[in-house]
Amino acid sequence: MLQSSPFNFRRIVIWLGRLVLAGFFIYAGYAKLFRPDLTPRVPPKMALTLFAMQIDSYQMISGNVSKWIAHTLPLAEIAIGLLLLVGWQLRVWATVITAIVAGFFFVVVRAYALGLQINCGCFAKPEPLTLGTVFRDGALLVLAVLMTVFVYQEARRSHPWSTASGASR
Amino acid sequence: MIRRLPLSLTFAIASLAAALPVQTEAQTSPSVAAKQTPVAAKTAAAKKTATATSAPAVAPATITVNGITDIDPTKTSGQKSAPLIMEVFTDFQCPACKQLFTTTLQKVTENYANTGKVYIVHRDFPLQQHAYSRVAADYARAAAHIGKGEAVEMVLFQNQEKWEANGDIKGTLSSVLNPAEMKKVDALVESKTLEPLVEKDRQLGITAAVNQTPTSVIHTKNGQVFPVVGFVSYENFKSFLDQLLAQ
Numbered sequence: 001m002l003q004s005s006p007f008n009f010r011r012i013v014i015w016l017g018r019l020v021l022a023g024f025f026i027y028a029g030y031a032k033l034f035r036p037d038l039t040p041r042v043p044p045k046m047a048l049t050l051f052a053m054q055i056d057s058y059q060m061i062s063g064n065v066s067k068w069i070a071h072t073l074p075l076a077e078i079a080i081g082l083l084l085l086v087g088w089q090l091r092v093w094a095t096v097i098t099a100i101v102a103g104f105f106f107v108v109v110r111a112y113a114l115g116l117q118i119n120c121g122c123f124a125k126p127e128p129l130t131l132g133t134v135f136r137d138g139a140l141l142v143l144a145v146l147m148t149v150f151v152y153q154e155a156r157r158s159h160p161w162s163t164a165s166g167a168s169r
Numbered sequence: 170m171i172r173r174l175p176l177s178l179t180f181a182i183a184s185l186a187a188a189l190p191v192q193t194e195a196q197t198s199p200s201v202a203a204k205q206t207p208v209a210a211k212t213a214a215a216k217k218t219a220t221a222t223s224a225p226a227v228a229p230a231t232i233t234v235n236g237i238t239d240i241d242p243t244k245t246s247g248q249k250s251a252p253l254i255m256e257v258f259t260d261f262q263c264p265a266c267k268q269l270f271t272t273t274l275q276k277v278t279e280n281y282a283n284t285g286k287v288y289i290v291h292r293d294f295p296l297q298q299h300a301y302s303r304v305a306a307d308y309a310r311a312a313a314h315i316g317k318g319e320a321v322e323m324v325l326f327q328n329q330e331k332w333e334a335n336g337d338i339k340g341t342l343s344s345v346l347n348p349a350e351m352k353k354v355d356a357l358v359e360s361k362t363l364e365p366l367v368e369k370d371r372q373l374g375i376t377a378a379v380n381q382t383p384t385s386v387i388h389t390k391n392g393q394v395f396p397v398v399g400f401v402s403y404e405n406f407k408s409f410l411d412q413l414l415a416q
Contacts, residue, residue: 038395046409049409049412050395050397050409052405052408053405053406054398056399056402056405057265057398057400058399059265059400067404116265116399117380117381117382117398126396126398128380128381
């Protein structure tokens with residue numbers, strides 16, 4: 001019964017992961033690109049330069065690399081968030097988003113361990129990197145990993161509503 | 170007649186003597202001082218040095234530029250008429266401040282402050298968890314007031330690991346200050362006349378919600394304010410300043 005239900009535990013986690021992670025990614029990309037926290041508003045080019053400066057503060061990469069990441073990451077976040085929401089090639093995009101969240105978690109843990117007094121830069125606005133940030137990113141990573149694992153597991157099964165074999169179970 | 174002449178002569182001489190001005194040290198002109206004997210000149214020079222060494226009774230005045238208040242003119246770079254003002258809040262024991270000061274800020278000063286595009290205001294923001302930050306800020310401020318601020322800030326940041334281990338700030342400064350300059354700096358620090366300026370910077374930082382160092386706050390002429398936290402590479406700082414200047 002549980003196996004054939006469209007609302008089993010795995011599918012609930014997958015849907016939760018898709019909604020939460022897509023929401024986080026789309027908003028994060030939008031905030032970095034348009035800086036809604038700034039008054040008066042700044043053009044996207046300037047907002048991206050401000051984001052590049054936030055990446056610099058992690059002291060991991062050179063200025064030119066941070067500039068490149070700042071100009072690609074926000075658009076990538078919006079695109080991947082939308083793809084996750086739509087559900088097209090879910091295994092691929094769930095894997096990609098998990099890798100990105102793992103990357104975020106690593107840099108946040110590293111900065112916290114080094115005692116860097118910086119802003120997170122997660123949503124572009126000034127938000128000090130604290131233990132709370134580490135826990136939030138950790139929770140997102142757990143959700144992303146669970147979602148991805150369950151997406152692969154569910155992909156091996158036929159959907160109860162879409163195939164005859166599923167309906168007969 | 171014979172008796173009268175000596176009397177009137179005596180009176181005239183006495184009047185003349187009373188009318189003659191008594192020359193004090195304060196009234197001695199430089200040309201007169203130059204004509205003094207070597208011993209007298211040495212004594213005068215020593216007195217002058219003592220006057221210069223002693224700290225002023227009150228803290229020097231601060232200035233306001235485009236609405237930015239409490240600027241200590243000795244801790245600035247560039248021209249007040251610059252289209253951008255950048256306040257940089259730093260702590261001498263903070264490693265990211267060292268990196269920002271010794272790399273990015275040097276280039277920003279060279280290419281933007283010295284060319285009249287940015288007016289840089291150095292603000293002290295000694296963090297409480299750093300044992301010697303406040304003392305270092307006091308010495309750097311005193312050095313700035315005798316015209317050696319830049320050299321002292323650089324040597325403090327470059328040797329950060331050394332002096333923060335043993336607190337030997339004076340020993341670190343001895344490489345850029347001669348004994349006479351060190352004496353003046355010491356006198357200024359001991360008199361505590363410049364402490365209100367350091368404290369004012371810290372209070373301004375707290376008011377501006379600065380809780381991390383380094384924090385650079387960039388002000389434009391049209392009132393936009395951009396706080397930038399942490400180390401920033403010159404490449405990205407340059408891009409941002411160019412975009413603001415092009416507005």
